Amino acid sequence: MGKILAVHSYKGGTGKTLLAINLSASFAKQGKKVCLFDLDFRAPSLATLLKVGKAEHWLNDYLNGACEIDKVLIDLSERINNKGHLYVGLANPATEAIRDMSAKDRKWEMRALGRLLALRNSLLNDKTFDYVIFDTSPGLQYSSINAIVAADVVVVATTFDRSDVDGTQRMLRELYDLFEKKTEVVLNKVLDASRTGKEELQALVKDIYQAPLLSVIPCFCDVLKAEGGIIFAAEKPDHPFTRILDEMTNKINQM
Amino acid sequence: MANQELVGKKPLQVLEKIRENLEKLNEKMEVMIELQKHNRKDIPQLPTDTPLDVMTLLSMPDHLRKTAMAVCRLGRATADEIAQQTHRARAVESAYLNQLVMMGYTKKERKGRRAYFYVERESQER
Numbered sequence: 443m444g445k446i447l448a449v450h451s452y453k454g455g456t457g458k459t460l461l462a463i464n465l466s467a468s469f470a471k472q473g474k475k476v477c478l479f480d481l482d483f484r485a486p487s488l489a490t491l492l493k494v495g496k497a498e499h500w501l502n503d504y505l506n507g508a509c510e511i512d513k514v515l516i517d518l519s520e521r522i523n524n525k526g527h528l529y530v531g532l533a534n535p536a537t538e539a540i541r542d543m544s545a546k547d548r549k550w551e552m553r554a555l556g557r558l559l560a561l562r563n564s565l566l567n568d569k570t571f572d573y574v575i576f577d578t579s580p581g582l583q584y585s586s587i588n589a590i591v592a593a594d595v596v597v598v599a600t601t602f603d604r605s606d607v608d609g610t611q612r613m614l615r616e617l618y619d620l621f622e623k624k625t626e627v628v629l630n631k632v633l634d635a636s637r638t639g640k641e642e643l644q645a646l647v648k649d650i651y652q653a654p655l656l657s658v659i660p661c662f663c664d665v666l667k668a669e670g671g672i673i674f675a676a677e678k679p680d681h682p683f684t685r686i687l688d689e690m691t692n693k694i695n696q697m
Numbered sequence: 698m699a700n701q702e703l704v705g706k707k708p709l710q711v712l713e714k715i716r717e718n719l720e721k722l723n724e725k726m727e728v729m730i731e732l733q734k735h736n737r738k739d740i741p742q743l744p745t746d747t748p749l750d751v752m753t754l755l756s757m758p759d760h761l762r763k764t765a766m767a768v769c770r771l772g773r774a775t776a777d778e779i780a781q782q783t784h785r786a787r788a789v790e791s792a793y794l795n796q797l798v799m800m801g802y803t804k805k806e807r808k809g810r811r812a813y814f815y816v817e818r819e820s821q822e823r
């Protein structure tokens with residue numbers, strides 16, 4: 443049976459979306475059937491980054507109970523040059539939709555949680571997806587916590603920024619642990635990554651977070667220069683960033 | 698049980714009624730035992746349709762959160778099914794589930810001998 447991953451972080455700008463897109467592409471490249479969802483309803487970005495124009499149905503509609511999940515899925519498999527399948531479900535980036543999602547009450551959030559939990563049956567069991575990946579908004583947003591509760595594994599993107607380290611420590615203790623979630627830390631945008639040994643970084647992460655380290659991603663100028671316009675895992679198979687992503691997806695496959 | 702109720706009923710029906718009442722009594726005792734364990738004299742009575750959202754889940758004591766999350770995952774389940782998920786005893790889960798019902802977070806419905814617990818999400822399909 444497939445897995446649901448939630449890519450989350452304490453602060454914004456840690457590279458969640460880039461990570462979620464490229465993890466999805468890396469899995470699809472391996473021949474897996476993957477679905478990537480944009481659960482960052484306050485600042486949707488997948489529609490722009492994946493250059494998908496206007497969707498007929500948004501993830502907002504599914505969570506509102508206005509349509510089934512099939513209507514939301516957009517097939518982007520042609521972007522992956524092999525037998526894998528990549529689908530996306532987008533958050534509506536219109537200002538009105540963002541405002542609408544920000545004003546939802548607790549009852550709506552409870553129903554949204556039910557609808558996210560139902561994806562396990564509809565996508566993993568019925569449609570035999572190997573991976574469902576949630577790209578979330580940072581911090582303690584309702585939509586993000588719903589995604590965490592519905593996920594099997596939480597991939598926590600973090601940097602060495604002091605406030606990020608502090609907040610991530612708190613989230614590990616006071617959020618993921620309370621929901622008994624398996625967490626994997628990804629240290630992103632690491633400067634001098636080659637100078638610090640892998641084992642040293644692993645020990646450091648274990649010491650700081652008491653959580654397993656999935657990967658260390660150095661700060662790549664190429665990735666920054668691309669401004670989100672390139673799916674490295676699909677378009678730059680030999681780039682070191684892609685190699686790191688492929689190692690990560692191999693590790694996740696073995697979990 | 699009132700004696701009048703038993704008059705004219707077959708022994709099997711009488712026994713079934715006694716069993717049902719014993720089960721109800723057992724559930725109430727389980728709740729009381731659990732309340733004593735957690736040093737609580739009473740359960741806050743909330744409105745009957747208190748939403749079981751993630752923030753509520755976060756604010757719950759660990760033992761109840763585990764049960765509530767299993768109900769969320771399964772949608773609708775018996776104490777036995779919840780116990781299989783949480784790896785705790787059925788009687789313990791039964792007590793926690795009944796606490797959640799009393800707190801207004803979950804609903805309970807009897808179908809014959811079985812009691813089902815669920816989270817009410819009006820417009821959501823089952």
